[in-house]
Amino acid sequence: MSTKAPPKIALVDDDRNILTSVSIALEAEGYAVETFTDGAAALTAFGRSAPDLAVLDIKMPRMDGMEVLRRLRQASSLPVIFLTSKDDELDEVLGLRMGADDYIRKPFSQRLLIERIKALLRRAEAVTEGDEARPEPLMVRGRLTLDPLRHACTWGDQQVTLTVTEFLILQALAQRPGHVKSRDQLMDAAYDDQVYVDDRTIDSHIKRLRKKFKSVDADFGSIETLYGIGYKFDES
Numbered sequence: 001m002s003t004k005a006p007p008k009i010a011l012v013d014d015d016r017n018i019l020t021s022v023s024i025a026l027e028a029e030g031y032a033v034e035t036f037t038d039g040a041a042a043l044t045a046f047g048r049s050a051p052d053l054a055v056l057d058i059k060m061p062r063m064d065g066m067e068v069l070r071r072l073r074q075a076s077s078l079p080v081i082f083l084t085s086k087d088d089e090l091d092e093v094l095g096l097r098m099g100a101d102d103y104i105r106k107p108f109s110q111r112l113l114i115e116r117i118k119a120l121l122r123r124a125e126a127v128t129e130g131d132e133a134r135p136e137p138l139m140v141r142g143r144l145t146l147d148p149l150r151h152a153c154t155w156g157d158q159q160v161t162l163t164v165t166e167f168l169i170l171q172a173l174a175q176r177p178g179h180v181k182s183r184d185q186l187m188d189a190a191y192d193d194q195v196y197v198d199d200r201t202i203d204s205h206i207k208r209l210r211k212k213f214k215s216v217d218a219d220f221g222s223i224e225t226l227y228g229i230g231y232k233f234d235e236s
Helices: 016-028 039-048 065-072 089-098 110-129 164-174 183-190 199-216
Strands: 008-012 032-036 053-057 080-084 102-105 139-141 144-147 152-155 223-226 230-233
Touching (some): 008 039, 016 032, 016 110, 032 039, 039 053, 053 110, 065 080, 080 110, 102 110, 110 164, 139 164, 144 164, 164 183, 164 199, 164 230, 183 230, 199 223
Parallel strands (some): 008 032, 008 053, 053 080, 080 102
Antiparallel strands (some): 139 144, 144 152, 223 230
């Protein structure tokens, strides 16, 4: 009787302390882990045996995370999470446009990273297996359709590519159209309860969500701000 192999996670970072501590945490969750200290070595190894998901630091010697992602996306849809420095917002935006699935800022919670990995692996598995055993129905709110299983989003007939965090925030807003969600409630929906994020983090995610929807519909205005209170979704 064959046993399914555990998912293989590739960690690519030039900080050996991060590689060691995150490897231990992931292995404790039952994952197989490969570590690399530079992008070039990782890319060579991926060509021989691809992992199920890669966690890439953006700034590395020889070949940085951006270049690794660019080359990966030429032939692979491998799920990728970027690790970014606190002030690398430009890199985050560029990375997402190039095809990264999510990003986490350093210093980061290992529990948060593990939850993001689990979510992306579930999404990848759902795309591979199709809808045969769908545990959650589609959420349809006006022109918005959310697929919780795949973490997929469409506006009308246009696909909108969201990070895991953005999807969870939007899902929380869309669950009860017209109902105001405070920033604290959105934090609870999108982050581990032991991870501290400030109000500006949620505001930044909302700003990016609006920008992504406006790129497919210039008149998009369904995410409303109630100053001093929070946000709500209007499905009309």
